[in-house]
Amino acid sequence: MTHRNEAAHPSRDSDAASTSLLGWWQDAWRIYTRKPVLAIALLGFGAGLPFLLVFSTLTAWLRDAEVERTTIGFFAWIGMTYSIKVFWAPVVDRLSIPLLGRWLGQRRSWILAGQLGIAIGLLWMGMLDPHTDLWWITVSALLVAFASSTQDVALDAYRIEVVDDEYQGAMSASYIFGYRVALLFSGAGALYLADWYSWSWSYIGMASLMLIGLAATLWSDEPKHLNAEQRGRVDAELIDRLIGRPMYLMQRPAWQRWLLGAVICPLLEFFQRNGWFALLILCFVAVFRLSDITMGVMANPFYLDLGYSKSDIARIAKMFGFIMTVVGSGVCGVLVVKWGMYRPLLLGAVLVASTNLLFALMAMTWDGSRPPLSWLALVISADNLSGGIASTAFIAYLSSLANKSYTATQYALFSSLMTLPGKFISGFSGWVVDGWGYSDFFVIAAFLGLPAIVLVLVLMKQQPEKRSG
DSSP states (O other), X not given: OHHHHHHHOHHHHHHHHHHXXXXXXXXXXXXXTSHHHHHHHHHHHHHHHHHHHTTHHHHHHHHHTTOOHHHHHHGGGGGHHHHTGGGTHHHHHHOOOTTHHHHHOHHHHHHHHHHHHHHHHHHHHHTOOTTTOHHHHHHHHHHHXXXXXXXXXXXXXXXXXXXXXXGHHHHHHHHHHHHHHHHHIIIIIHHHHHHHTOHHHHHHHHHHHHHHHHHHHHHSOOOXXXXXXXXXXXXXXXXXXXXXXXXXXXGSOHHHHHIIXXXXXXXXXXXXXXXXXXXXHHHHHHHTTHHHHHXXXXXXXXXXXXXXOHHHIIIIIIIIHHHHHHHHHHHHHHHHHHHOSHHHHHHHHHHHHHHHHHHHHHHHHXXXXXXXXXXXXXXXXXXXXXXXXXXXXXXXXXXXXXXXXXXXXXXXXXXXXXXXXXXXXXXXXXXXXXXXXHHHHHHHHHHTTHHHHHHHHHHHHHOTTXXXX
């Protein structure tokens, strides 16, 4: 009789399933209306805005002012500031800013300090002329990069601490969305403003947009995090376990406790957990983005030298590229769930290296003439799609490496290491272009992706069971 009744009313099961599915979507949507999730999107906008303004947008400005390409290449070294933030990450993680820290709390006070430094640096850059003030543009760009990387350290810690683990997926998605929108403003938006008005007004306009991040910092809530006593106990347990006997860390002078806890313990924990394999992991982190970072610094000068206008670059390379990056990230998110993280990492590494060859083909085919916009759209689509896949897989991998007790410093170590070699090598990019041309440069950039491909294969063999969480 029971089976007969169930068979007689199949619509009830269908209605129940539909109601359950609708309820699931409603619950999922509510996550994105929570205050911390909304706030992190606005804070992500403030984090993403300065990046291109001291990287590819700056190189476009300098090339438009007819600065030599070799000189432009050296400006890539400004980006190394992001790669050495691990050296002051322990200070941001453990020390409080006087007065400001009492008002906003440790995380938000450091975020606000970074945002103010970014706004001041961008305003200063907007008042300078590359023809006469190239040195001061360098100094102001360094200020922006230092303030931005400091904000990143505090913001990574804030993002992890402000909500429970169950909301970290929504926080990451919201942060990445805000960051990508900011890249659209500082890329396409800055180029449009420069084309319509001037580069000075473009940078001043970008500085004013930092008000969004400032307002978000004031609106957000300070997260709960370990106090000094709790941190001390975690540090003492780690050190005692490592050396096999009590070290009585809490009885040592304050400077020794800080040095051991803020600087030594994050490194000890990582190497203790991974053993000798930690060195291979760090090598992989260092080389994974060699290819795309090296290529990136010469992308905008390449477009301009081909004869494209700043509006062309903004419309296709920035806006259309933005869409393809989001698509690539979305595709990779599905692949990570289905395959784990290593196969998407391998796919991203191969695609990034391969798309550099498309740039080389473009340079050889239209040497001295302006290619059709359809060719630019094709190459940019491939480049940004591969970049979206590679970066999403890589962020998932880096997140899996960090221990939550030392997230800020460990994540700063990984994110610093992943850009340092690429930023250093990219400093010579203008010299290579001036000496051998764009086509040879892009071929070299493609070959720089080979170490990442090899190391992904080694990691797949050594840790086949590793999956994203």
